[in-house]
Every structure is written in structure tokens, then in C-alpha cells.
Amino acid sequence: MSRIDVGYFPGCSGLGTSMEYERSTRAVCRELGIGLREIPDWNCCGSTPAHSTDSALSAALASRVFAQGEKAGIGDVITPCPSCLKNLRVALEHMEDPLFTARVEALTERPLQMRHSIRSVLQVIIEDVGTERIKSRVRRSLKGLKVVPYYGCLMTRPEKLMRFDDPENPVALDRLLEALGAEVLAFPLKTDCCGGSFAIPARKVTPRLAGRILDMAGEAGADAVVVACPLCQMNLDLRQGQIRAGGIDRVLPVPYFTQLMAYAFGLPEQEAAFKKLVQDVQPAFACMSRRAADIEAEERKAAAAEAEKVRLAAERAAKAAEKAAEKAGTKDAAPDGAGKKSAAAKKPKDKADADGGEA
């Protein structure tokens, strides 16, 4: 398995309210062979308050992050947080405007060097690792778990800046969760806004916006809302009480996708860090197990019938090949027949792999 080495920007919330995201991200990256080199002594990117205050301020903070990376010889950087990602990306792309660069340099008082790239952890896992490799790491399938993926606003938007997945109907997280074995339900509010950082200064926002998302997820029959953004997670998880007070009564766990990956990879709870979530994830897993048992029974039945069919077909093919070989009396027919046989034999093995590595 090829290793990927990248710079890593955890983001401030990883040290606090999203420490479960941070822990599980590091664990999952390790398992997938993504080497993370944390940018030494990194600083806050400024998040929403900085870019809302002024783009130059935001870019100046971002430029120190990149300068720290530069010192350590780090070029390509990844971050789990979409908000950090947007700030860092904007800083990189805004620098083509000379006035803007001059404004930022007036704050940093040194020439900017922006030879970096920045991507999200999700993007790297999907694009550089891929679902096949994820599947191959699964030890505990999420079969039976019904989830809705919630991407938030910024993971794919604005389209021209983020250049990742479909801006209106992204599917990266869907594919990833499917690879873990979960059942991904259709969720039209994938990229709706949860209210972002306005939960604190404009209190009526989150109950309404995050409430709508939770309500739709519950309506869809999800066991959990899977997220990729610390701010979204906090609005949807921590503030469920406020949402309830606003009139929308849905109790749903809101795990990060990396936590579910850690679980599926069979990593210890220490690294999946489900206990850090406010809404307990265990009821969701209980539902999953019940459903999985039913599904597996069905599948086993179907698989057995299929295997029997394949075995019979292989037998017939083998006999036919033998006959043909006898008739021809030459070696010409043999490779053909052997090819068929091996193709037929391979099928049930693949199936077994996907089912959780029984082979």
C-alpha cells in the first residue's frame, strides 16, 4: 500500500469541541497510510470571525500558517475542518490581486510565500485513497446502519474555490459510508446551512436551521446524521436541547465520518471517541445490529443459493471443457476452458471479501 505524506492543520476546535474528530482523523489516516506532519506551532486561521471582519486579516493569519509549514518543509496541507479549509484556500487564491497582497503584507510585514496546496481530509481519503482501499480495511461492517450524510455549506461551496464533488448534490461522503457498509439514505438537505457561527450571537438561528436538518434526517428514518464539519457537528449535537425548545423534537446522534471509519476499521473506542459526543451513538448501533442480523440471514441464504448455482455452472463448464479437450485431442481448447473455470471460481470469493472477510 502506497503511503501518502502530507502536512496537517488540525484547526483550533480539534483541541476542544471537536477533539473526537481530531482523534479519529489521526487514527483513520494512520490506518490508511496517510502520514500526517502537523505544521509546527500553527496558529488559528481566524475562522468565520476573521474573514467576516476582513479578508486581509484572514489571509494574514493563514499566511503565518503556511509560513510555519514552509519552515518545516511542508508543501501540501490537509485539514479536517471545512471552515479552516475555506479560509486557507481563499488566502492562497486571493493573492493574485496585487492590492490584496499588499494589504496582507502590511499585516504580516514580510513577503508572502504561498506555494502550498490545501485540501480537506475527506477529499484526500476519497480521491487519493479511494473506496476500494477503504472497503478492504473494514473489519466491522456498518451493515444495517441507516445514515444521512450532511456536508454543510462549505465542503463543496463556492464551487469555483472548493473544486470538490458536486456543489448541490455531493456524493463523496455517501460513497465513503457505503464503503463502510452503511445504508445511505437520500437526504435533500445535504448542503443546507446549519446556522454556522451564529448560534451564539443570533440565538434563533440554530434551532430553526439545524432543527430543519435534524427533522428531515429523522423523517428519512436515519439512525444518525454523519458530518464532516466541527461547527455543524456542534450545532446539530450539542444544541439538540435548544432545537427541542424551538419545537423540533428529534434525538439523533451526530458522529463524524472519521469516527464511523475508526469503528468500522475495528479501532478501539479510545480512537473512535464516541463517548465525546453529546448524543449517545449506542442506540444507533443497537438498531444497526438488529437490522444487520436480519440482513445477514437473508444474504447468507441468497449467497448459498448463488454459490450452489456457480458451483454447478463451474462443474458443467469443466465437464464440457474436458469433453472438448478429449475430442480435439490437442491443447488448444484447454486454456479457454481453464479461463472460464477460474472466472467462475473467482466470483464467490469476491463476494465473501465484501461480506467482511470470511475468507
Add this chain to the structure above:
Amino acid sequence: MKIGVFICHCGSNIAGTVDCAGVAQRAAVYPDVVYSTDIMYACAEPGQDAIIAAIKEHGLTGVVVASCTPRMHEPTFRKAVERAGLNRYMFEMANIREHVSWIGKDKEANTNKAAELVRMAAAKLRLNRELKPKSFPVTKRVLVIGGGVAGIQAALDAADAGLEVVMVEKQPTIGGKMAKLDKTFPTVDCSSCILGPRMVDVAQHPNITLYAYSELEEVSGYVGNFDVKIRKKATYVDWDKCTGCGLCTEKCPSKKSYDRFNEGVGPTTAIIIPFPQAIPKKASIERDYCRLFNQGKCGVCSKVCPTGAVNYAMQDEFVDVKVGGIVAATGYDLVDWTVYGEYGAGRYPDVVTSLQYERMLSASGPTGGHIKRPSDGKEPKNVVFVQCVASRDPSIGRPYCSGFCCMYTAKQAILTKDHIPDSQSYVFYMDIRSPGKGYDEFTRRVQEEYGAKYVRGRVSMIYPKGDKLIVRGADTLMGGQVEVEADLVVLAVGGEAAAGSPGLAEKLRISYDGYGFFMEGHPKLKPVETNTAGVFLAGACQGLKDIPSSVAQGSAAAAKAIGLLSRNMLDSDPQIASVSVNRCVGCRKCIEVCPFKAIQEIDMRGQPKAEVIETVCQGCGLCNATCPQGAIQLSHFTDNQILAEVEALCRF
């Protein structure tokens, strides 16, 4: 007679609310009916084939089809029965769609009414006789009424196709409204540069005879052979002698005449040549302003004219022309916007119409192409355009959209910026209607590149304050009231049917709508025909339209006229009146009521009798209804046939 009855379902159009099979069943026992059936689509090819097959199989001698309006498919079915060997007039149609299924929902009542209409049609059919059309020769000459861009296009196309064309223009020059425009949208190309050569072509085309400053006095006759009388209004200048040198217009002492061509932007003289590119470029005297006619002495023009062309004794003249077809292209006029007291009703000199603004923009106009405020001649900096003035306003009886104002306003805003680079235009609009090719892009360009500020809302009032005009309006997108201090206000005044349109329509015997626009034969399928054979429409007289559409309609009308006159002989409609001389008492009542002058008095052995001129009669039936003796009868609609229908109906 052996009658076949066919009840059409028209899909679900009729069958939805009429029991078609039930109607067919009831019709089977009507007198002389030997075959009766219902049919999915009678007009479709399988339907027509079924009718033809039934005629042959059952030896039918008459056919009733109960379906849609005869205006839609009567010709279709007549041709079908003809293909089966019957005379095309041995056919009757009962309208059970427009008159039954589309207007009622009670299926039982509808079915009864349909059955009665079929019974009436069958009763009438029993008295039908075979009719045969006569053919007559056509005059291969077209009359084009109106020398605007639509008329010019129609005239040139028809003339190029080899027809003789007579063009009649009310004004002293052709060119119409387009000649007054500075530029045209959406290309902003010079209007007179593209129209001028076409006007010259009209003057020089060997097949075109132009009567300018003339009007249609009288029309009689019929398709293929109209007799037209043209009034050549007195210009008091002998155009054969006039060279268009313009000396008279320079010397004329009456310098305060209203300048019709320039929409009153600046005065002109009493003897005028409308503009330098006028066709014909001849002088004419506006009698109302001439000192000689009003004060009895002057005669300057006569003295200075080098060719002695001025003739104060000139009278209107009449010219008779025979033509085969007529194209009406009489255009439009601007609505009288002074009904709007809130815009000053014409009291404020710096509130002008869009057409006046065109003349101000035009290099050949009275301001030499400089935008100047009429009040003080200053160059305006803030120009406000108000759209939908006298358009989309039911309160003044103009509820329709004029269709071209959005576009010409956008053009004028662009030209304003070109003429005065430091000016700012504001455009008040209700909607921006720009569905033509390249039109919407044009309205975006005026805002994005030329910086015109578009404000969505109507203007409530305009009033002067110092040397400015305050325009009080709304910006519904901003959600409130706005005001603009303007130096000049341009009203995008909508159009209406040209003055005198109803009168002309009556002369041409064509229909016109409640606004005076001429009615097309069918709003979709006969856009340039009228319901009078041989009379076609082009341009804004049919409904307001822009230059490209007017030109397209001009060509279309020409194509229709060319098609009509490509034949040497035409068939007359045999559904006309005829006189039974035995009954006629020569009372002349029919002659008086006939709108087509198709009945004349003859002397028969000393007795006055009426006689129908077959080629002129249009079969309207007025004479039939008027005749106290029942002596004059309209073929196919005789008294007996009508009575048979009434009797069939009154059986219930």
C-alpha cells in the same frame, strides 16, 4: 336522397361531454338518413377515408359531419366528398364542439343538443342543390396602402416578382415611422442608412407607381378585380415641375409651422420638404400655416421657384386603378399621452415623447443630433425614461403591451450615453420585455456597460422644481419610494391603431378589433390574411410590432398576393344570391342594403327588376332577408332551407 351522418369524437374534445355513439344512433332514423356512425377524428386521414368509403359503399348522395366549427374543417370535408364523386355542396356540417361540448358540462343535455343540430343539418341537406363555381380573370396588380417599412417591403417583393404595384402614402414622403428613427435596436445601426436605399428602390422600380400625399377614397369589386379610387391631395406644387431644390422652404416667411415629420421639435415653414432623403423629394404647402391661404397675401414661394411649380389653385385629384389584391400597411400612431395630467399633460417642455427624442438624436433632425432641453437648449445630464406610458393601462383603454418600447428605450439610453458621456440615464419599467433575437442581451448591455439605472416601478408624477423636473416613482425591488431630479424626461409612449383605421377597414370590408387594429384571418394560421379574400395585412396596422416583424409581415403579405395573382383565373363562390324575376317587384330594397353594390336594376319589358352581378356578390344574405317578396334567394341558404332547419328544431 341518401344521407350519411358522421359524429366526430375529436378525441375527448367532443366525446368528453357528448355521447357520440348515442347521437349517431339517434341520427340513423332521421329522414333520408341511410348510414350513421361515430368516428374518432373525422378530419384525420383515416376519418376522411372512412367517409369516402361509406359514400361508395352505401351510395350516399349527401353527407353530414358533426364536429368542429365549419371555419376549421368545412373545406377539408368538402374536398373529401368531392374525392368520392359528390358535389362539394352536398355536404353539411353541424358544430357540436364550439357550440356544444366546449361550452357545457351536462352530458345528457349536450347529447340532446348535438342530436338536434345534426337533425337540422340533415333537414337542410335534403334541400341542397349541386352548385358549380364560375371562373373569372384576375388583374395582376397589387395596391399597397401605406409607405412605411412594412409597405415598402411588400411593394418591393411584389414588384420584384413581376407584379405591378400601386403604393398609396398619406404623407408627402414614404418611410413611415422608421424614417423618423435615429438608430435601430438591437444593432444600433443608422435607421435612414438602411431604410433610405429601400425608399429609393420604391421610387425607381419600374413596376411601382407611387402616389404620395394621397389617400384611398373608395374600393369596390372583389378578389382579383378591385376597383380603387385614390385621392391625390392638393400639394399646391406641381410635382412634375418641382426639382426639390428647397429654395421655397428657405424663403417661406411663415416660419412657425408645426413640423409633422420632426414631431414638433422646433418649428418649420409652411412649404416644406419633410427631410433631405424624402421620397419623393418634392415640396408641398401646409395650407393651415400658409400666409397666402390665411391672410390672402404672400406668394413668396411662387416668386422664388425657378421652375414655376407652385400652383395655389391646385385641387384634389382622383385616380382610378384596377387591382387584383390589396395589402394594408397603414402602421400606427403614438397614443395622445397628454391624458396624463400627472406627467404634466404636455405643460412641461422638458417632458418629451420617445419619437421626439429620436428626432433630437438624429443628425438630420432640428437639433442637428444634439440633445437639447426644449426649454432652454441646455444639454441634459440626468435623463429619465418612463416606460409603459399609455401602454398596459386599462384606465385609459390601452391595456395592451406596445411591444417595442422596452427595446427602443434601451437603445435611447445607450445613445444618450454616446451623445453625452457624463450623463446618467434612469429607466422606470414594469417588466423588461425583450423576447427577440439578441434583445435581452441588449437590455443587459445598457445596464452593465452603459450604466443606465433601471428602476422597477411606475412613475406616479412628474413636476418642475426650479429648472429641474422631479420624477416621483417607486422601486419595488428596493421596496419603497424613490425620486429623481431630472433635466429631461422621455416618455416611452405606446402605440395605437393609426388614425382613421376603422374607416379604412370599412372601405376594405375587413374586420378590426376594439382598438382599431385590423383583424387577421386566424391569429396563428392566417396572420397576414383577412376574412376578405384578396386583402392582406402587413406591419403594425394588424397589431403593434417592431421593424423586423413588420418587414417579415411585409414579405409574407407580398407572398400571399403573389400566390393569389400567380393564377390567371379564379373560381367564384357559387353561394350567391339570385333573383326570381317573376316575384321581383323592383322595389330596390335589395339594391339599397347590398354592401357590395352587387345588385343592379335592369329593365325587363318595361318593368324594373333586380339583377345580381355574380362576380361581385359575396353571399352575405342581406338582400335575401330584406326582400319582401322572397324573390331574391341566397343559394345554399334559401328561405326553404332555413325553414326546414327551424322545423327540424321545433319538433321537440
Add this chain to the structure above:
Amino acid sequence: METVCLNKSDDAFVKAVEAESGQRVSRCYQCGNCTAGCPMFFTFDYSVSRIMRLIQAGQKEQVLSSSAVWLCAGCETCTQRCPNEIDVAGVMDACRHIARREKKFGARAVSAFFKAFMDSVRFNGRSHEVGTMALYMLYTGRVWTDVELAPKILPKGKMPLLPHRIAGRKEVAEIINRFNQGLSDPDLVRAGPATHDASAKEAVS
């Protein structure tokens, strides 16, 4: 709402918004799609499309004193769906940036929160959630904000009471200080380095 005099369009303001956002507001044809998709609509005094209209009309005061420019969540829905490809959220950002420089705060709580957050970053080099909340309560007097969440989150050990201070926090503080002194203001920067130095000194002293 007052009657707006369209002649009194502040064209310099329109240009400033366009320069700061890199967008041409005249491209907006007022279809209303931005308002249609705006999640924060119910908190705004003027909808996004009306803000766009007010900018087109050069109504600086109304735009800059609106709460809408502060309450925009920057979710980019409007930008994503604008048929004229205007970065509407970027225009809202630009208006907010200009409003801040002109000391207009249409939504006090929001600007106070931003300040609390930035101060936390200024002290530590990184944001510190507990510290940010404390500062926010201090700036706004809203001392009960989210207190009901404390029993839920504190036992999770996710809200360290002490900040993570970085070694380079002085560097970060300098950036924010220079910003607070107005050293990155576009007018100042555009004027060139000479003026820049002079006024910098002035601002510091």
C-alpha cells in the same frame, strides 16, 4: 423607509464594494434567487436581493447600517446559484468589511462575537472556546449565553478551561494589532509605502 433620491447615488461606494468584492453589481438583474435560497432571510432587515438593489442604487447608508450584512452566514448558497455568477456572499462580505471600517455595526452581538473570537486568538495564537465565550459575555453583557450547555459539554472534557498558547503568539498578536490599527485599510495601502509608514507610526503613537 425614507424616500430614496436616486440622484444621490454614492458611486464611490458602489465602486468600493465592487473593488473589494471583485464583482460587478450592475450584472444583477434582480431575479431574487439569492433571497429565495438564503437560510438567514428570517433574521435580515433587508433581504439579500434588496441589499443588492440598494448597492446598485448607491444607498451606502442603508446598506452599511443594515443588520443583514452582519448576519450573512457566508453559506455561499446565493453565490452558488446566482444566474449571473455574481459572488453575492462576497458582496455581502465586502459590505461588512466596509461597514466595520466605517464603524457601523448593524448587529452588535455579531460584531461583538467576532471581536471576542479575534481577541482570544490575539492572546493565545489560537482560538479558545471558553475564553471566547467569556469575552463575548463581557462585551455584550449576555452572561447567560449557552450556560445551559455547560453541564452537557464540560463532563466530556472537550472544553479545556485553559487555552493552548502557541510559541509564536506574539507574531499572531502583531498581525491582529496592525489590523486593528488600520494598517491594511485599502485606501492606506493604495496610497503607497511612504504614507503607510507615516500613518503607521501615527496610529501606533
